[in-house]
Amino acid sequence: MKVFKFGGASVKNATAIRNVASIIKSSNKNELLVVVSAMGSTTNALEIIVHKAHSGKNFDTELEALKEYHFQITQELLPDSTTIKTKLTEQFAQLEKLSKTKTEYDFFYDQMIGYGEIISSLIVEQYLSENNFASQWIDARNYIQTDSTYREGQVQWNETEKKIKTLESVLQKKILVTQGFIGANEKKETVSLGREGSDFTAAIFGYSLKAKSVTIWKDVPGVMSADPKRIPTAVVFDELPYKETAEMTYYGASVIHPKTVKPLANKGIPLFVKSFIDPSLPGTKIYECHVDRLPPLIIHKENQCLVSCKVTDYTFINEEQLGKIFHAISESNMRINVMQNSAITFSFCVDFRENKVMKLIELLSKHFEVYYNLGLTLITIKNYDQKTFNEYHTMNGVILEQSSRAALQVLVRPN
Numbered sequence: 290m291k292v293f294k295f296g297g298a299s300v301k302n303a304t305a306i307r308n309v310a311s312i313i314k315s316s317n318k319n320e321l322l323v324v325v326s327a328m329g330s331t332t333n334a335l336e337i338i339v340h341k342a343h344s345g346k347n348f349d350t351e352l353e354a355l356k357e358y359h360f361q362i363t364q365e366l367l368p369d370s371t372t373i374k375t376k377l378t379e380q381f382a383q384l385e386k387l388s389k390t391k392t393e394y395d396f397f398y399d400q401m402i403g404y405g406e407i408i409s410s411l412i413v414e415q416y417l418s419e420n421n422f423a424s425q426w427i428d429a430r431n432y433i434q435t436d437s438t439y440r441e442g443q444v445q446w447n448e449t450e451k452k453i454k455t456l457e458s459v460l461q462k463k464i465l466v467t468q469g470f471i472g473a474n475e476k477k478e479t480v481s482l483g484r485e486g487s488d489f490t491a492a493i494f495g496y497s498l499k500a501k502s503v504t505i506w507k508d509v510p511g512v513m514s515a516d517p518k519r520i521p522t523a524v525v526f527d528e529l530p531y532k533e534t535a536e537m538t539y540y541g542a543s544v545i546h547p548k549t550v551k552p553l554a555n556k557g558i559p560l561f562v563k564s565f566i567d568p569s570l571p572g573t574k575i576y577e578c579h580v581d582r583l584p585p586l587i588i589h590k591e592n593q594c595l596v597s598c599k600v601t602d603y604t605f606i607n608e609e610q611l612g613k614i615f616h617a618i619s620e621s622n623m624r625i626n627v628m629q630n631s632a633i634t635f636s637f638c639v640d641f642r643e644n645k646v647m648k649l650i651e652l653l654s655k656h657f658e659v660y661y662n663l664g665l666t667l668i669t670i671k672n673y674d675q676k677t678f679n680e681y682h683t684m685n686g687v688i689l690e691q692s693s694r695a696a697l698q699v700l701v702r703p704n
């Protein structure tokens with residue numbers, strides 16, 4: 290069997306969904322499980338709704354816009370289907386009900402945020418089944434079991450694998466359509482896997498079903514050496530080793546969610562990244578392979594925050610103090626993207642998530658004088674050559690720089 294994952298851009302309107310159906314059709318010789326994301330930028334819109342609902346603000350306009358968007362697509366694709374309209378009405382009613390509950394923020398967020406995926410998977414499945422595909426909708430929350438780390442659910446692999454395996458017999462007869470991004474804990478509460486987590490969902494299903502392959506359909510021709518919008522000379526890779534790909538995602542390459550590679554590598558399942566715009570292109574195959582010399586890979590990670598902790602009593606930064614800093618970062622469930630120390634200061638760079646960063650700074654301020662800079666971009670050049678090294682090493686606005694034999698990293702203030 291195979292797993293296909295379609296991201297938000299590939300299901301953003303009726304034409305896009307028809308295209309998805311045609312891609313599925315051309316592979317119908319295989320047993321297939323399809324994972325879909327929320328349509329277009331629905332998750333961003335839901336984040337605004339969640340935020341407003343939680344702080345007691347009115348979100349009628351946003352919710353109406355979201356309803357209109359989905360009903361409009363449904364009207365175009367399935368004008369005569371009352372079934373789908375009833376289903377959508379039900380889901381939106383559930384969402385509204387949840388918005389009135391009073392719970393802790395991350396839990397509240399997770400109960401609401403997955404509706405984009407639930408709704409898009411319902412529409413896609415209904416469209417397939419009304420167009421003579423033998424398909425069935427399944428709720429990913431019945432199969433992916435996580436712990437209760439809301440917004441960053443940790444998969445409980447044994448339970449998950451067992452549950453997903455029960456789908457093997459259905460898959461022989463039907464194309465299964467499910468949602469990316471969400472699972473559930475033991476108590477059946479929804480837990481999301483982190484933003485952009487639908488790729489990871491595809492890998493979880495692929496791993497558990499020992500898929501022949503997993504394909505992520507994107508609006509780019511494959512994995513590229515840089516973002517072509519920034520660097521027009523970027524090239525597409527025909528093939529990449531798992532390890533290289535995993536490292537790229539670690540540094541912030543957004544082409545695949547960072548957690549996607551590991552489960553697939555563990556079972557030797559190839560991962561394809563292909564273009565839904567031109568499915569005839571070969572795309573990139575990621576598997577256990579050897580590639581002689583890769584060109585420099587340039588990865589931009591935006592919205593970075595540099596935090597500097599300075600000792601205040603004329604001592605130097607020591608291991609005990611570093612211990613306190615690392616402990617606080619780990620307590621806050623954050624990840625360091627780059628770090629550096631000097632005699633009296635330890636600086637580190639993290640993704641800027643306002644709530645988390647502010648809490649962290651508060652914790653650290655008990656022991657240090659804390660400074661921070663926002664709106665930075667971390668540029669990583671992996672496998673650099675002399676030419677790229679010189680170019681980035683001397684670029685404007687660098688506030689921190691670090692290099693090893695494998696990578697050069699510069700943290701810059703964009704101008």
Ligand code: ASP
Pocket residue numbers: 296297326327332333405469470483484485486487488
């Ligand atoms: N819809 C979710 C997001 O935008 C999950 C995903 O697309 O992978 O983060």
Ligand code: MG
Pocket residue numbers: 296297298326485
């Ligand atoms: Mg997405």
